[in-house]
Amino acid sequence: MSVLDSKIPEGPRAEKWTRHKGNIKLVAPHNKRKLDILVVGTGLAGASAAASLAELGYNVKTFTFHDSPRRAHSIAAQGGINAAKNYRNDGDSVHRLFYDTIKGGDFRAREANVHRLAEVSGNIIDQCVAQGVPFAREYGGLLTTRSFGGTQVSRTLYARGQTGQQLLLGAYSALNKGIHSGQIKSYTKTELLDVVVIDGVCRGIVVRDLVTGKLESHFGHAVLLCTGGYGNAYYLSTNAKNSNVTAAWRAHKRGAFFANPSFVQVHPTCIPVSGDYQSKLTLMSESLRNDGRVWVPKTPGDKRHPNQIPEEERDYYLERIYPAFGNLVPRDVASRNAKYQCDEGKGVGESGLAVYLDFRDAIKHFGRPTIEARYGNLFDMYKKITDEDPYEVPMRIYPAVHYTMGGLWVDYNLMTTIPGLFALGEANFSDHGANRLGASALMQGLADGYFVIPYTIGEYLAGISFTKTPTDHPAFKTVETEANQRLERLLSIKGSLTVDEIHRRSGKILWDNCGITRNKADLAKALDEYRAMRELFWKEVNIQGSSQDLNQSLEKANRLADFLELGELMIQDALHREESCGCHLREEYMSPEGEAVRNDDAFCYAAAWEHKADGGWNLHKEHLKFENVKLVQRSYK
Amino acid sequence: MSANYINITVEVWRQPGDKAQGRFETYSLQNISTHMSFLEMLDVLNEQLQKEGKEPVAFDHDCREGICGSCGMYINGRAHGPQELTTACQLHMRTFQDGEHIVVEPWRARAFPVLKDLVVDRGAFDRIQQAGGFVSIDTGSAPDANEIPIPKPISDYAFEAAACIGCGACVAACKNASAMLFVSAKVSHLALLPQGQVEKRERVKAMVAQMDAEGFGNCSNTGACEAECPKGISLSNIARMNREYLSAKLSQKQYDK
Numbered sequence: 001m002s003v004l005d006s007k008i009p010e011g012p013r014a015e016k017w018t019r020h021k022g023n024i025k026l027v028a029p030h031n032k033r034k035l036d037i038l039v040v041g042t043g044l045a046g047a048s049a050a051a052s053l054a055e056l057g058y059n060v061k062t063f064t065f066h067d068s069p070r071r072a073h074s075i076a077a078q079g080g081i082n083a084a085k086n087y088r089n090d091g092d093s094v095h096r097l098f099y100d101t102i103k104g105g106d107f108r109a110r111e112a113n114v115h116r117l118a119e120v121s122g123n124i125i126d127q128c129v130a131q132g133v134p135f136a137r138e139y140g141g142l143l144t145t146r147s148f149g150g151t152q153v154s155r156t157l158y159a160r161g162q163t164g165q166q167l168l169l170g171a172y173s174a175l176n177k178g179i180h181s182g183q184i185k186s187y188t189k190t191e192l193l194d195v196v197v198i199d200g201v202c203r204g205i206v207v208r209d210l211v212t213g214k215l216e217s218h219f220g221h222a223v224l225l226c227t228g229g230y231g232n233a234y235y236l237s238t239n240a241k242n243s244n245v246t247a248a249w250r251a252h253k254r255g256a257f258f259a260n261p262s263f264v265q266v267h268p269t270c271i272p273v274s275g276d277y278q279s280k281l282t283l284m285s286e287s288l289r290n291d292g293r294v295w296v297p298k299t300p301g302d303k304r305h306p307n308q309i310p311e312e313e314r315d316y317y318l319e320r321i322y323p324a325f326g327n328l329v330p331r332d333v334a335s336r337n338a339k340y341q342c343d344e345g346k347g348v349g350e351s352g353l354a355v356y357l358d359f360r361d362a363i364k365h366f367g368r369p370t371i372e373a374r375y376g377n378l379f380d381m382y383k384k385i386t387d388e389d390p391y392e393v394p395m396r397i398y399p400a401v402h403y404t405m406g407g408l409w410v411d412y413n414l415m416t417t418i419p420g421l422f423a424l425g426e427a428n429f430s431d432h433g434a435n436r437l438g439a440s441a442l443m444q445g446l447a448d449g450y451f452v453i454p455y456t457i458g459e460y461l462a463g464i465s466f467t468k469t470p471t472d473h474p475a476f477k478t479v480e481t482e483a484n485q486r487l488e489r490l491l492s493i494k495g496s497l498t499v500d501e502i503h504r505r506s507g508k509i510l511w512d513n514c515g516i517t518r519n520k521a522d523l524a525k526a527l528d529e530y531r532a533m534r535e536l537f538w539k540e541v542n543i544q545g546s547s548q549d550l551n552q553s554l555e556k557a558n559r560l561a562d563f564l565e566l567g568e569l570m571i572q573d574a575l576h577r578e579e580s581c582g583c584h585l586r587e588e589y590m591s592p593e594g595e596a597v598r599n600d601d602a603f604c605y606a607a608a609w610e611h612k613a614d615g616g617w618n619l620h621k622e623h624l625k626f627e628n629v630k631l632v633q634r635s636y637k
Numbered sequence: 638m639s640a641n642y643i644n645i646t647v648e649v650w651r652q653p654g655d656k657a658q659g660r661f662e663t664y665s666l667q668n669i670s671t672h673m674s675f676l677e678m679l680d681v682l683n684e685q686l687q688k689e690g691k692e693p694v695a696f697d698h699d700c701r702e703g704i705c706g707s708c709g710m711y712i713n714g715r716a717h718g719p720q721e722l723t724t725a726c727q728l729h730m731r732t733f734q735d736g737e738h739i740v741v742e743p744w745r746a747r748a749f750p751v752l753k754d755l756v757v758d759r760g761a762f763d764r765i766q767q768a769g770g771f772v773s774i775d776t777g778s779a780p781d782a783n784e785i786p787i788p789k790p791i792s793d794y795a796f797e798a799a800a801c802i803g804c805g806a807c808v809a810a811c812k813n814a815s816a817m818l819f820v821s822a823k824v825s826h827l828a829l830l831p832q833g834q835v836e837k838r839e840r841v842k843a844m845v846a847q848m849d850a851e852g853f854g855n856c857s858n859t860g861a862c863e864a865e866c867p868k869g870i871s872l873s874n875i876a877r878m879n880r881e882y883l884s885a886k887l888s889q890k891q892y893d894k
Binding site: 051052055073134174450498549552 | 703776777
């Protein structure tokens with residue numbers, strides 16, 4: 001019998017959220033004032049949650065390692081946000097958004113959560129527009145939409161190629177409103193080092209002031225981790241350089257289960273690696289696939305300039321293999337097909353690890369001004385990075401690690417297995433199954449923060465005492481001491497390798513063996529190599545400076561220490577899941593056409609891993625049940 | 638295009654802490670690929686320094702895609718370096734010549750104290766926005782998004798003002814260390830939109846008051862801010878903010894408590 005209680009409400013799928021809201025316990029206004037909530041991370045999920053909870057009257061503190069809450073990595077999302085508004089009259093509905101998301105996730109997400117997500121998707125747009133988010137509009141003054149991969153309706157709202165920026169600035173303005181009213185206290189350049197659990201209940205956090213190096217404890221009746229994903233485990237990813245897993249991982253080590261860690265989305269349209277010094281990878285929005293055509297030369301090793309390769313010698317392989325969706329197949333399908341083409345020697349560019357994304361035909365059809373209006377800023381960014389003009393020469397693209405569907409296991413109320421500790425946005429596992437559809441991350445972050453947690457947190461807070469634990473309680477002091485000891489230990493190693501040298505190597509092990517495709521033999525081998533890398537880290541890392549001031553190498557090392565534990569669990573999880581689903585493609589479980597073959601009888605569950613005190617993990621399974629949804633083989637042909 | 642390799646020297650401002658005395662130090666770097674970004678060049682420098690047992694250069698950075706606004710430094714006397722409409726993270730080494738000497742300094746402004754090396758405290762920008770840079774609407778109370786039609790050109794203008802990344806280059810580029818371009822972009826974004834009308838007078842007054850309190854200088858219309866802004870925020874925002882401010886002040890008696 002599993003210890004997991006997902007707390008999915010009773011009743012038909014489409015009525016669960018409404019019923020739940022009607023039954024959820026409420027905290028009276030005069031009691032909200034007595035409750036402190038700590039929000040860690042100020043991206044879309046964190047800022048929207050903090051603002052909304054403060055409006056309700058809770059005392060909120062926010063924490064970010066950035067110098068401003070507005071710099072969280074949500075800011076970099078380009079393409080858009082989905083909403084079941086049906087503004088286009090093209091047949092969209094809550095049900096269709098729900099179904100596309102559950103199918104896109106290859107039937108490995110919890111259906112009740114996904115339906116709730118689709119239900120609140122329209123409210124998010126209303127809220128954002130009211131805040132002043134300047135979404136793209138038609139000449140009539142109403143909102144416009146575009147289509148995105150994996151769907152056949154046009155439901156994605158956007159603000160040029162900077163949708164994440166505009167949504168985050170909206171959430172940040174709501175946060176500022178709370179700071180202005182005194183209901184929120186904001187801590188910047190302050191990083192979580194650990195969570196404090198007393199008698200099995202989360203009661204606070206220990207943070208480090210990144211400028212002074214000082215450790216400090218904060219008490220909270222509830223703690224919300226809105227700390228994003230762990231794609232930087234691979235070193236190279238589209239994540240911002242400082243994105244890390246530390247908050248989620250410290251929580252995991254203190255008792256929060258970590259679900260589906262191997263479900264990592266590799267985004268098909270990124271700028272390829274150009275050299276060993278590469279520090280991160282840059283995404284080119286998936287929206288480009290609306291008008292760009294993906295191709296490789298038909299002949300392996302064809303080194304001609306792309307503009308000299310005639311039409312009949314080009315293979316528009318996505319259009320050929322998937323005539324129904326063409327270049328708009330979901331991300332996992334596009335990524336693995338790019339890899340297959342490169343594996344056959346048809347890759348282009350100096351490294352041979354790239355395919356073309358060509359706008360020649362779109363420019364011919366719509367004219368350059370239209371293409372400029374749609375993608376101008378993306379084309380400029382591409383040119384700055386590569387020194388090539390995509391209006392003249394096809395873009396070169398290659399898949400890169402982008403988003404992690406896995407994360408802390410949460411119940412329907414977004415609470416982890418530690419009472420009082422919640423996880424929102426990319427930090428949790430709940431909504432995207434084994435593959436996330438484009439423009440759904442912004443939707444989920446804001447759904448969790450604006451429209452889910454303000455309700456569901458009441459279920460927990462209404463049942464607890466208002467008493468506050470003083471931060472000189474021995475439990476806080478113990479965690480502070482442990483955190484401090486870890487930093488001093490890292491500084492004392494004084495080995496021969498820099499943090500980045502080790503991170504590049506450990507990341508490459510994951511990319512080579514736990515990346516776009518996986519197989520048992522490679523994963524087993526990677527497990528040993530990865531453990532060796534962790535030992536190397538604790539023996540050979542070399543960090544200059546002290547813990548008493550701004551020390552960016554120490555910050556990086558402290559984060560890498562956690563990645564090096566998480567990576568092992570990612571490999572374990574990929575090894576145990578003997579099926580292919582979504583982004584998890586096991587080479588042993590493929591159809592003859594190279595498509596993912598699920599094993600619903602054995603693996604239709606979320607894998608929630610419990611950390612054992614002696615190291616290692618116990619697996620708990622949350623079996624996924626679907627109401628009137630046929631678990632079909634995904635087909636985009 | 639294939640990469641070239643260049644040798645350069647970089648002269649970097651080193652300052653151990655906010656109270657400490659700073660100084661320039663010069664380092665040479667060999668075989669720098671011209672495909673590297675400027676920050677990747679600093680990464681290479683930092684690896685080299687650590688191998689020599691020295692502390693790496695502290696600098697703020699995060700997305701490295703030109704959107705988070707974390708990075709910001711003076712490069713050869715210009716905010717974010719020589720390339721227009723480009724943040725330091727999107728500046729590439731192909732902009733520099735073999736043998737070039739590159740001077741790197743932090744933003745210099747009284748309202749942006751140096752914390753360490755190239756890292757400055759831009760908390761003043763947050764405080765200005767906390768003073769009133771928002772629409773006071775609570776979650777859940779919004780009408781349907783399409784009940785607020787907005788002419789496309791107005792929406793586009795608002796977007797262009799809202800595209801500011803808050804990096805601080807405008808302040809650093811200004812001889813008076815004025816924050817007018819930043820604040821005016823924030824004011825304009827909401828002043829242009831119908832959603833921002835209700836509170837527009839209070840907003841501009843509160844934000845300007847906070848700007849003054851933070852110790853930023855005055856605007857003398859030299860336009861260095863616009864020239865150096867990596868996102869091309871227009872000087873016309875300053876004119877708009879001045880109008881908004883004046884009109885808010887003139888109607889003070891009518892609207893103020």
